[in-house]
Amino acid sequence: MLSTVVAGDPNFEQTVSQVVTLAQAGCDLVILAVPFSDPVADGPVVQAADERALKAGTTPAQVFAMVAAIRQQTTMPIVLSAYANLLYQYGYAAFAAKCQALAIGGVIVPDLPLEEQGELQPTLAAQGIALMPQVGTTTTPKRAQAIAAAATGFIEVLATPGQAPTVTSTQPVIAALRAVTELPIVILSETTTVAATELATVADGVVIGSTMVQLIATQSSVLSQLTAMTKALRQALDASHH
Amino acid sequence: MQAAKSSEDPMLTGRYGDFGGQYVPELLMPELQRLDQAFQHYQQDPEFQAELTDLLSNYANRPSLLYHAKRMSADLGGAQVYFKREDLNHTGAHKINNVLGQALLAKRMGKKRLIAETGAGQHGVATATVAALFGMACDIYMGKMDTDRQALNVYRMELLGATVHPVTAGSMVLKDAINAALQAWTARADDTAYIMGSATGPHPFPVMVRTYQSVISQESRQQSLDQLGHLPTAVVACVGGGSNAIGSFANYIDDPTVQLIGCEAAGKGSATPLTAATMTCGRPGIFHGMKSLFLQDDAGQIAPVYSISAGLDYPGVGPEHVQLAKTGRAQYVAITDDEAVAAFEYIAKVEGIICAIESAHAVAYVQKLAPTMRPDQSIICTLSGRGDKDVAAIAKYRGVTLNED
Numbered sequence A: 001m002l003s004t005v006v007a008g009d010p011n012f013e014q015t016v017s018q019v020v021t022l023a024q025a026g027c028d029l030v031i032l033a034v035p036f037s038d039p040v041a042d043g044p045v046v047q048a049a050d051e052r053a054l055k056a057g058t059t060p061a062q063v064f065a066m067v068a069a070i071r072q073q074t075t076m077p078i079v080l081s082a083y084a085n086l087l088y089q090y091g092y093a094a095f096a097a098k099c100q101a102l103a104i105g106g107v108i109v110p111d112l113p114l115e116e117q118g119e120l121q122p123t124l125a126a127q128g129i130a131l132m133p134q135v136g137t138t139t140t141p142k143r144a145q146a147i148a149a150a151a152t153g154f155i156e157v158l159a160t161p162g163q164a165p166t167v168t169s170t171q172p173v174i175a176a177l178r179a180v181t182e183l184p185i186v187i188l189s190e191t192t193t194v195a196a197t198e199l200a201t202v203a204d205g206v207v208i209g210s211t212m213v214q215l216i217a218t219q220s221s222v223l224s225q226l227t228a229m230t231k232a233l234r235q236a237l238d239a240s241h242h
Numbered sequence B: 001m002q003a004a005k006s007s008e009d010p011m012l013t014g015r016y017g018d019f020g021g022q023y024v025p026e027l028l029m030p031e032l033q034r035l036d037q038a039f040q041h042y043q044q045d046p047e048f049q050a051e052l053t054d055l056l057s058n059y060a061n062r063p064s065l066l067y068h069a070k071r072m073s074a075d076l077g078g079a080q081v082y083f084k085r086e087d088l089n090h091t092g093a094h095k096i097n098n099v100l101g102q103a104l105l106a107k108r109m110g111k112k113r114l115i116a117e118t119g120a121g122q123h124g125v126a127t128a129t130v131a132a133l134f135g136m137a138c139d140i141y142m143g144k145m146d147t148d149r150q151a152l153n154v155y156r157m158e159l160l161g162a163t164v165h166p167v168t169a170g171s172m173v174l175k176d177a178i179n180a181a182l183q184a185w186t187a188r189a190d191d192t193a194y195i196m197g198s199a200t201g202p203h204p205f206p207v208m209v210r211t212y213q214s215v216i217s218q219e220s221r222q223q224s225l226d227q228l229g230h231l232p233t234a235v236v237a238c239v240g241g242g243s244n245a246i247g248s249f250a251n252y253i254d255d256p257t258v259q260l261i262g263c264e265a266a267g268k269g270s271a272t273p274l275t276a277a278t279m280t281c282g283r284p285g286i287f288h289g290m291k292s293l294f295l296q297d298d299a300g301q302i303a304p305v306y307s308i309s310a311g312l313d314y315p316g317v318g319p320e321h322v323q324l325a326k327t328g329r330a331q332y333v334a335i336t337d338d339e340a341v342a343a344f345e346y347i348a349k350v351e352g353i354i355c356a357i358e359s360a361h362a363v364a365y366v367q368k369l370a371p372t373m374r375p376d377q378s379i380i381c382t383l384s385g386r387g388d389k390d391v392a393a394i395a396k397y398r399g400v401t402l403n404e405d
């Protein structure tokens, strides 16, 4: 089970405790989203979280500091999700070096499709950092396989916005990917435990995205709720896998 | 002149030197590739081209006039000033040229619905107009700030049968409207075409918009040869995302004697934060599908922008302009609100033309440039649109209260 957390929502300290709590409750990996002014690939829940994080003054440099603080408490794998301009301004080489120093395993760049990855991927690879691609449920098999051939880390499958991913909608693209890659395939799921456990039957992992971000946004007893939700999902997923 | 090798032709590569590209979420890539293929295909299709030409002539009122502004030329006491009158097009701006091209392409691709972003409302009005003409559904995304300050254009779009969606995310202006339109397109592309309003965004939009707007300089070049007997000394146009400017420049790029000058919006001044002067103040970055120049903070967060002109307050600029500036082929200047408003009033009094506040940025630069030139030299200035939409805002700027009840 994987979870998305928007770094800096609502602030530095709470992001650190949220991620540590998720790790302790059994989350396998956290995708820490670096907030951006114009997150075009995200829905309204993540957009609002990005806005709150930016209001709190969150910068990419601070996100690295958060990871450093998290690393004092857990070795759980962490992946960053950041829009291309944030990496570009930080400097690709500096960004890669920082990821390497903090044991950040990989980066997801939502607005860097296969055709544009060449400017970043070798720089990340030189530091051993994966560039993890996304594919859509409507991506053609041929294109999905080209993406898989260039992929490192894991591959994330996304549904068309406004449509929850289902076993039926994700199966064709996953089959195309499996034919050419051994990399883990995860599905971004926006919904409930039931949906996540169903998806887990076709994928190697399920990313709990805006559901987790929304839970954090509710603000009351967030940490205990994160724990409860993660444990419930963890159990359900483990049961469905075995 | 050496023909561009196909490996360097932006028409095919989507690259202008280091700029341009297709920096979009994977979910949009298949549709962008379909669009690119269709665009390339219909560029070679004589029937498509004939239908587009017919629409431009018989619906949009082309060719637009190349008008010799004699009083203004005499008053400025230098170069002969000519206006390329895009303000006389149907719907009152250059935007219709591009929309007719993209919408006809959409029709050929089997689309039933058009969506677009709009800032001042001119591109939204043009899109709603052509959707009505083609019997297509139409949804327009417009920042909440802009729906408030351009209420008349909102109603105009509704009269034309479009649904206008006020965008309340972010700073609620043009860039946020583009975000919303891109998201809406990602969610529903099978029956829907996104009609990009400027020479911006991911490939193929910059090259498509340039192609459909090039009719401006295709006409003006011939008109110049017919009316003046030679090419102009300079071509001046305002730059928001850069569609009317690239259309005004395109057919002169290989004529090195013709100076090309783009006028962007300095707002309260390009040294203040209240500006939209991307070419002057922007840094390279990646946003809205392209690598280009953007107004942004140190970390790369896109900056809020300001100009009195809702059509020029965009934090980026089309990638081809960045390359034209880099190679020195075109120059870009920044014009303040004060200068643009003064030019808006000047051209009204001297030539009897109420032009768009966007276009007034170009007129303001002509006022500076013409007196430095000789009477046997000439300037073609593109009047990208008419100014009816701006009258109330100019009155407000001058502290005049209009009774609109």
Ligand SMILES: Cc1ncc(COP(=O)(O)O)c(C=O)c1O
Pocket (backbone or CB within 6 Å): B093, B094, B119, B120, B121, B122, B123, B197, B198, B199, B238, B239, B240, B241, B242, B243, B244, B245, B310, B311, B312, B356, B358, B359, B384, B385, B386
């Ligand atoms: C009349 C007019 N001129 C110019 C512009 C700026 O756009 P562009 O730079 O793409 O020509 C607009 C945009 O709304 C406009 O309405």
